[in-house]
Amino acid sequence: MAALEKIPDKKETVIDAHNISKVYNADTVPVHAVNNVHLHLLKGEFTALVGPSGSGKTTLLNLIGGLDKPDSGQIYINGVDITRLSSGRLIDFRLQNIGFVFQSFNLIPVLTARENVEFIMLLQGKGSSVRDRRVKQLFGQIQMENKLDSRPAQLSGGQQQRVAVARALASKPKFVLADEPTANLDSQSASNLLDIMLKLNREEGMTFLFSTHDQRVIDRARRVIRLVDGRIVSDTAAVSTAHTQ
Amino acid sequence: MWLIKLSWKNIWRNRSRSMITIAAIFFAVILSVLASSLQEGVFDNLVKNVVSFYTGYVQVHQKGYWDEQVLDNSFPATASLQHQIIRNKNVSALTPRLESFALASSGDITKGALVVGIDPDRENDITSIRQKIVDGRYLVDTDRMVLIAQGFAGKLKLKVNDTVVLIGQGYHGAMAAGKYPVKGIIKFGSPELNDRTLFMPISAAADLYGAGGMATSYVLSLHDLTRLQGTASAISSSLGPGYEVMTWEEIMPEVMQHIRTDTNSMKYIQGILYLLICFGIFGTLLMVMVERKYEMGMLLAIGMKKRRLAGLLMLESMFTVCTGCILGIVVSIPLVYYLHKFPLRMGGETAKAYEKFGFEAVFPTSANPSNFITQGLIVLAVGLVLSLYPIYKIIRLDPVTAMKR
Numbered sequence: 336m337a338a339l340e341k342i343p344d345k346k347e348t349v350i351d352a353h354n355i356s357k358v359y360n361a362d363t364v365p366v367h368a369v370n371n372v373h374l375h376l377l378k379g380e381f382t383a384l385v386g387p388s389g390s391g392k393t394t395l396l397n398l399i400g401g402l403d404k405p406d407s408g409q410i411y412i413n414g415v416d417i418t419r420l421s422s423g424r425l426i427d428f429r430l431q432n433i434g435f436v437f438q439s440f441n442l443i444p445v446l447t448a449r450e451n452v453e454f455i456m457l458l459q460g461k462g463s464s465v466r467d468r469r470v471k472q473l474f475g476q477i478q479m480e481n482k483l484d485s486r487p488a489q490l491s492g493g494q495q496q497r498v499a500v501a502r503a504l505a506s507k508p509k510f511v512l513a514d515e516p517t518a519n520l521d522s523q524s525a526s527n528l529l530d531i532m533l534k535l536n537r538e539e540g541m542t543f544l545f546s547t548h549d550q551r552v553i554d555r556a557r558r559v560i561r562l563v564d565g566r567i568v569s570d571t572a573a574v575s576t577a578h579t580q
Numbered sequence: 581m582w583l584i585k586l587s588w589k590n591i592w593r594n595r596s597r598s599m600i601t602i603a604a605i606f607f608a609v610i611l612s613v614l615a616s617s618l619q620e621g622v623f624d625n626l627v628k629n630v631v632s633f634y635t636g637y638v639q640v641h642q643k644g645y646w647d648e649q650v651l652d653n654s655f656p657a658t659a660s661l662q663h664q665i666i667r668n669k670n671v672s673a674l675t676p677r678l679e680s681f682a683l684a685s686s687g688d689i690t691k692g693a694l695v696v697g698i699d700p701d702r703e704n705d706i707t708s709i710r711q712k713i714v715d716g717r718y719l720v721d722t723d724r725m726v727l728i729a730q731g732f733a734g735k736l737k738l739k740v741n742d743t744v745v746l747i748g749q750g751y752h753g754a755m756a757a758g759k760y761p762v763k764g765i766i767k768f769g770s771p772e773l774n775d776r777t778l779f780m781p782i783s784a785a786a787d788l789y790g791a792g793g794m795a796t797s798y799v800l801s802l803h804d805l806t807r808l809q810g811t812a813s814a815i816s817s818s819l820g821p822g823y824e825v826m827t828w829e830e831i832m833p834e835v836m837q838h839i840r841t842d843t844n845s846m847k848y849i850q851g852i853l854y855l856l857i858c859f860g861i862f863g864t865l866l867m868v869m870v871e872r873k874y875e876m877g878m879l880l881a882i883g884m885k886k887r888r889l890a891g892l893l894m895l896e897s898m899f900t901v902c903t904g905c906i907l908g909i910v911v912s913i914p915l916v917y918y919l920h921k922f923p924l925r926m927g928g929e930t931a932k933a934y935e936k937f938g939f940e941a942v943f944p945t946s947a948n949p950s951n952f953i954t955q956g957l958i959v960l961a962v963g964l965v966l967s968l969y970p971i972y973k974i975i976r977l978d979p980v981t982a983m984k985r
Contacts, residue, residue, distance in 0.1 A: 397980050402881055402979050402980050403980045423885070423886075426880060426884070426885055426886070427883065427885070429881065429882065429883045430882070430883025431883070435878075435881055435882050437878060441875065441878045443586075443875070444593065445586070445589035445593050446589070455882060457582050458882075458883055458884055459883075502882075
C-alpha cells in the first residue's frame, strides 16, 4: 500500500479500486481469488500485473474491466463506481471506456484487419470518416499500413496481436487492459508488441494495465504490481528499459 | 447494415457445414413442395374426374329434394331462375336435369333404372358425356331416344337401335310409360352409374313423367374452384329458402373424407421433412454456439450489446434458412410446372384399375403458388423458432465464463 501513496496525484485518476475481494466456491471450499485489494492507477501509467498462476491476475483484470463483479469493495473508473452498474450499462461502459487485449488475439476471423479495428467504432456508432481517420492513424502507429485488408489467418501471431491492440485503442478508451498479451508470441514478436504499446502509451498517453509472466515484459514496465494468493504483495515502479533508452 | 454483412460472412466461416445445412433445407423444401403439389394435383384431378362424371361442382334442387329424391320435389325450370344463377360470375355453365326411377325392360328382362333427362348440349359442356359414347351416336334435343350405360345395356342385352321399355310413376302420381330406341351406349367408370343409368333429352323425360317444364336439379360448373363454398352460399342467398344449393363435397362426402384422410397421412410425411430441417438447423446452431462461445464472450467483453449479438446470430440462421428455402423454391417451381404439364404416368395394374373407373392414370402436380409460399413460410417459421435457442444462450452468456478455455 506504501507504493500506492508514492504515485504522484497530480495526474488524473483512471482506476481507483478499494477493498475489492472475489471469492470462488471451488467444490464448496472458498477460494479467495482477489483478497482485499486496493489499486490506484493514474492516466498514462504503463503497469504490469505479475504473479504466479492462480494468484488472481486475470480475476483482478476482469473485475477492473467490469467483466465480473466483486463480492465486496468498490471500483471507480474515471469516478464512476462500476460495481453499481447493471450488466447492460456495464457493456456500454466497457465499450466507451475500456480497451481489451486478450492472450489469444481474438480477432474476428471473417473480417479484415481494418474491419476488426473498425468494428469497435461501429459498435460506438461512429461515422465512416471518423473511422477511416482512426484506422489510418492506428495502423500507422502499429506499422501495419500494408496489412489493412489481410484476414487474421493471413497474419502472424505478432501481427494479429498488434491489430488487437489497435482495436483496443480504436474506441479511444480511458485505459487498456491486456491479459497476458505476449503469452502466445515469440520473443521478437513480444518485443515488437511491447515497443508498440510503449509508443502508444507515449504518443496517446494511453494507460495500460497488463498481466504477464514474461520477465522481459516485466523489465519494460514502468510500474510492477505483484500479486500472490489474491493479495498485492508489492507495487514497485520499475524502470522500463525501453523508456530509459 | 454492418451487422447484416457480418452475419453473411459468418455463415461462410465454416463453408462445408453451412453448405450441408443449406442443402438439407434445400432438399427438404423441394420434397415438401413436390409432395404437397403432387397431393393437391392428384386430388384436384380426382375431384375433376369424379365431378365431371356426373355431379358437377354445385347442384341446385328444390328444398328437401336431396333427402327425398322424388319427382314431386322437382321445381319449374324457368328462364328467370336460370338467369338468377348464371348471374353469379363464377358460374361457367349450367344444365337442367330431370331424374327419376323406372323399370326398364327388354325382352323378358326387367331392371330398375335411373332415368336422367338432360339438355344434350349443355350437359356435354359440364360432364363431357359425348366422349363417353362407346357405340352409336349422341342425343339431340328433339330425340325420342335414349343413351344407355354399357353395364346396364349388358344386363338388359340391349344394343344400338334396340328398344327399351320404361314404366314407372310420374309427376304427382301419374303413370309413366314409354318405349325408346337405343341411340348410343356410354361407358362410365363408376359401376354405380354404369350398371343402371339411362339418358334421354329432358323434353322426352318430361313427356314420360308428365313433368313438363320441371327439373329435379341444375348442375353447375365453376370458373374458380377455390371459391366453391363462397359461390354456393351466394347462389343460395340469391335464390332464397325454397332451394337447396349443394357443393360436390356435400353431394359426395365419401370423396371428401378420402381426401381428408389422405391429407392427414401426408402431414406425417411433411412432419418428418420438417423434423429433418429442424435437426439440420439445430445441429448447426449447436455447433456454432460451442465453437464460437469464446468469441461471443469476447464480443460482449469489448462492448457489443447482447441484443446485437443475438440479432447477429438470428440473422445468421435466417440467412441460412432463407438461402436453402429460396434455392429450394426456385428449383421446385420449374420441377412442379414440368410435372403439371407432363404428369407422372402410372403403368401396369394400377393404370388398369384407374382406367377401369374412367380415370386417366396420371399423377399431375398442382401449380398452385400457395404451395410454394406455404412451404417457404413453414420452413422460415421453423428457422425463426430454432433461432430462439442462440438468443436464449446469449441472454445467459457470461463473458468471463465464456472466455474460460
